[in-house]
Amino acid sequence: MNARAADLAPPLLFGIAVLALWEALVRLFGVPTIILPPPSAIALRLVTSVPTLTADFIQTIQGVLAGFAIGSAAGLFVAILIDRSPFLQRGLLPLGNFVSALPIVGVAPIMVMWFGFDWQSKAAVVVVMTFFPMLVNANAGLSSAGSMERDLMKTYAADYFQTLTKLRLPAAAPFVFNALKINTTLAMIGAIVAEFFGTPTVGMGFRISTEVGHLSIDMVWATIVVAAVAGSSFYALVALIERRATFWHASYRARQN
Amino acid sequence: MKNAVPIAIVLAAVIAVWYLAAALMNAPLQRDAFANAGRADYTTAELIGASLNMERPKLPTPHQIVAELDKLIFETSPTSKRGLVYHASITLQETLIGFFFGASLGIALAILVMSVRTLERSLMPWIVASQTIPIIALAPMIVVILNQFNITGLAPKAVIAAYLSFFPITVGMVKGLRSPDPLQLDLMRTYSATGTQTFLKLRAPASAPFFFASMKIGAAAALVGAVVAEVTKSEDGGLGARLLAGSYYGQTVQIWAALFTAAALSAALVAIIGLVGRIVLQRMAFTS
Numbered sequence: 001m002n003a004r005a006a007d008l009a010p011p012l013l014f015g016i017a018v019l020a021l022w023e024a025l026v027r028l029f030g031v032p033t034i035i036l037p038p039p040s041a042i043a044l045r046l047v048t049s050v051p052t053l054t055a056d057f058i059q060t061i062q063g064v065l066a067g068f069a070i071g072s073a074a075g076l077f078v079a080i081l082i083d084r085s086p087f088l089q090r091g092l093l094p095l096g097n098f099v100s101a102l103p104i105v106g107v108a109p110i111m112v113m114w115f116g117f118d119w120q121s122k123a124a125v126v127v128v129m130t131f132f133p134m135l136v137n138a139n140a141g142l143s144s145a146g147s148m149e150r151d152l153m154k155t156y157a158a159d160y161f162q163t164l165t166k167l168r169l170p171a172a173a174p175f176v177f178n179a180l181k182i183n184t185t186l187a188m189i190g191a192i193v194a195e196f197f198g199t200p201t202v203g204m205g206f207r208i209s210t211e212v213g214h215l216s217i218d219m220v221w222a223t224i225v226v227a228a229v230a231g232s233s234f235y236a237l238v239a240l241i242e243r244r245a246t247f248w249h250a251s252y253r254a255r256q257n
Numbered sequence: 258m259k260n261a262v263p264i265a266i267v268l269a270a271v272i273a274v275w276y277l278a279a280a281l282m283n284a285p286l287q288r289d290a291f292a293n294a295g296r297a298d299y300t301t302a303e304l305i306g307a308s309l310n311m312e313r314p315k316l317p318t319p320h321q322i323v324a325e326l327d328k329l330i331f332e333t334s335p336t337s338k339r340g341l342v343y344h345a346s347i348t349l350q351e352t353l354i355g356f357f358f359g360a361s362l363g364i365a366l367a368i369l370v371m372s373v374r375t376l377e378r379s380l381m382p383w384i385v386a387s388q389t390i391p392i393i394a395l396a397p398m399i400v401v402i403l404n405q406f407n408i409t410g411l412a413p414k415a416v417i418a419a420y421l422s423f424f425p426i427t428v429g430m431v432k433g434l435r436s437p438d439p440l441q442l443d444l445m446r447t448y449s450a451t452g453t454q455t456f457l458k459l460r461a462p463a464s465a466p467f468f469f470a471s472m473k474i475g476a477a478a479a480l481v482g483a484v485v486a487e488v489t490k491s492e493d494g495g496l497g498a499r500l501l502a503g504s505y506y507g508q509t510v511q512i513w514a515a516l517f518t519a520a521a522l523s524a525a526l527v528a529i530i531g532l533v534g535r536i537v538l539q540r541m542a543f544t545s
Contacts, residue, residue, distance in 0.1 A: 014379035035405050091263030101477045101527045102520040103484050105393075106496075109504030109512050114315065188391035196397075196488050197504050204394070209489065212397040220398045228390035235389035 037218040045218040046225060052207070053226050059203040060191050061230065063119040067126020068187040072180060074127070075134025080164070083142045096136045104129045108194040117198050119191075126190040130183040134176070141175025142168050174249050177242035184234045192227065272319055282315045283308035317510045325514040338494065345518050347495040348483050351411050352522070355418025356479040360472065362419065363426030370427070371434045371460070372452065384427055392421065396482070397489040410493060414486035421482035422475035429474070433467025434460045466543055469534030476526040484519055496522075 019039045025031070026038040033041060046053070082088040108125050115121035145168045153163045195205025204223050211219040287308040291299055299307075309318045317325075326341065333340030370377050370384070396417045403413040437459050445455045487497025496519045503512035 010375065010379040011382035015383065032405075035402055087263050088267070090260045091265075091267035094260055094264055095267060098524065101473065102523050103477070103481045103516075105481055106484060106500055106516045106519055109500050110509070110516075112504060113507070113509065185389055185391065189393050192391050192394050193485055193488075196485070197501070208394055209397050212401050212489075215401070217398060217401075224394050224398075227394050231390040232386055 034215050034217055037221060041218045042221040042225065045222040049219065049222060053222060055202050056204045056207045056223065057226055057230060059119060059199070060122070060195065060205065063122030063126060063191040063194070064187045064234075066119070067123035067190065068130055068183055070123065071127035071130030071187075072134045072183055075131045075179070076138045076176060078131075079135050079138035079142060083139065084160075089139065093136060093139060096132045096139075100132045100136060104132075105190060105193045108190075109197045111194065112197045117200050119203075122191040122194040122199075122203075125194040126187045129186045129190040133182045133186065134179040137175045137179035137182075138172060141172025144175065145171035173246045174242075177238065177246060180238050181235060181242070184238055185231060188227065188231045188234065275316075275319055276309065279314065279316045279318045280305050280308050283311055286315060287311060313507050314509055317513050321510050322513045322517060325510045326517060329514060330518075341496075341499070341514060341518050344494050344496050344499050344515070345522060347411070347493070348480070348487065348497070348519065349522055351414040351483040351486070351495065352418050352476070352480045352526070354411065355415040355420075355483060356422050356476055356526075357419075358415070359419035359422035359479060360426055360475055363423035363471075363475065364430055366423070366427045367430030367434060368456075370431055372456070381431065384424065387424055388428065392424070393482070393485055395420070396486050400486060400490045413490065414483050414495070417486040418479040418482040422479040425474040425478055426471045429467050429471025430464060433464030433471070436467065437463045462541065465541055466534075466538060469530060469538065472530050472534070473527050476530055477523050480519065480523045480526065 022036075023038045023040060026036055037045075078092075082092055105125070107128055108121075111121045111124040111128075115124050149167055149171070150163070153167050156162075158166070192205035192208070195203045196209050199206040204227050207223045208220050211217075211223070284304060287304060290311075291297070291304070291307075308314070310321065314321070329339070329341040333342070335342040335346075337343060366384075370381055399417055399420070400413045403409075403416060434456075441459060441463075442455070445459055450458070483495070484497040484500070487493070487495035488501050491498035491501045496515045499515035500512055503509065503515065
């Protein structure tokens with residue numbers, strides 16, 4: 001526990017130092033709040049606007065979670081499907097890699113047009129964004145089980161599904177979790193950017209773009225704090241599940257000794 | 258190129274599904290259009306044909322997008338504000354300027370984090386954590402803040418492009434600079450190499466594969482940053498502004514054309530970096 005505290009201390013001190021410096025500089029030079037509000041003003045805004053921020057958070061997180069679940073599940077499912085066909089793999093994976101590098105966020109206006117202003121359209125953007133990273137990673141994961149282990153399964157006369165569920169899916173887990181972690185960030189980005197293209201009058205992306213228009217920058221910062229905390233908690237949650245689920249993996253075993 | 262045939266077949270399947278989806282999604286709209294025009298005597302073939310060539314379809318067909326791209330790229334003067342060349346060049350400039358500064362900053366920060374031990378322990382967790390937050394949410398605010406300082410035009414968007422591209426580059430480069438294994442580092446020590454020598458002769462060359470990998474991610478991220486920044490400040494044009502204008506006026510074909518152009522830009526940037534990377538890594542004997 002002491003070792004962990006020692007690990008945490010430098011970044012925490014650094015963070016506190018940055019906040020203190022920020023506060024001091026803003027006050028010292030009288031920087032207008034329109035340009036950069038001091039952290040204390042942001043904290044005050046955060047505390048006084050809890051109802052609005054909660055409503056925004058709930059609105060946005062619906063799209064994030066629904067899209068994340070559907071997109072990741074679909075990516076994993078398709079990866080398992082095409083795994084049996086080398087032909088489809090050779091055809092789909094280069095495309096998947098290609099699409100991963102594209103500005104997929106741009107489909108947001110199309111999805112808003114198709115699925116309306118509510119969270120469903122945001123979920124649709126997130127589905128498209130999260131599908132390909134999962135497809136590419138899960139596919140790499142499914143082929144990661146060693147030939148020794150596969151031969152062992154063969155000597156057990158295990159059929160395809162037994163090999164899949166008992167060997168190859170567990171072996172793919174670290175890759176799948178890697179994709180899930182990438183997808184948490186993509187999901188937040190997708191949902192927030194999609195809200196720039198139209199929402200009911202609630203949601204974190206909506207709040208940011210309208211409050212910027214009203215020049216109430218402290219509210220923008222408060223929303224960004226919520227988005228940052230939500231994003232990193234989501235990531236931390238997936239990382240925690242990963243640690244529990246793939247405790248056997250080398251990257252965690254090494255840390256214990 | 259052994260993948261050419263499977264890719265071509267998958268692409269053909271995608272296009273076939275696309276046409277089918279377009280027919281299914283647009284048919285109800287077209288049926289209403291026929292009803293409004295007082296026509297009831299259309300055949301199914303006519304309905305499908307018209308659905309695939311609507312003015313404002315729900316899902317434009319590939320040939321409509323190609324026609325739109327052709328019209329806006331080749332038949333419009335490159336300097337015209339109506340043409341995509343004009344908007345694409347704005348986006349490309351912002352992306353390249355932003356990417357240049359983002360990459361320089363990212364690499365500088367990686368070297369700093371690498372060489373100053375306290376920074377590594379205090380700053381690096383924040384850099385890693387910053388990857389998990391939706392930093393793009395800052396884009397509209399950065400545009401407004403820079404506006405206060407009379408920084409307008411390309412600069413605010415380039416700043417956002419730089420901002421989005423520097424995080425992945427820092428993380429990738431720190432990993433790359435740390436990639437030499439202890440044996441090699443020990444060897445440098447037996448040569449009594451200084452820190453700078455170790456850096457120049459071992460760490461920097463060893464980071465080359467990581468450099469190109471993170472450059473690819475950084476370039477793609479810079480383009481996303483530029484496009485999203487254009488959405489939040491659409492008066493100056495750019496592909497993001499075309500996306501927003503298209504969504505305001507229901508011009509689906511225009512949205513898709515802008516989207517394809519952005520995709521092509523991104524793919525071209527990544528391909529160029531990939532090509533340079535392959536040549537350089539081959540020369541450096543990373544790959545045979």
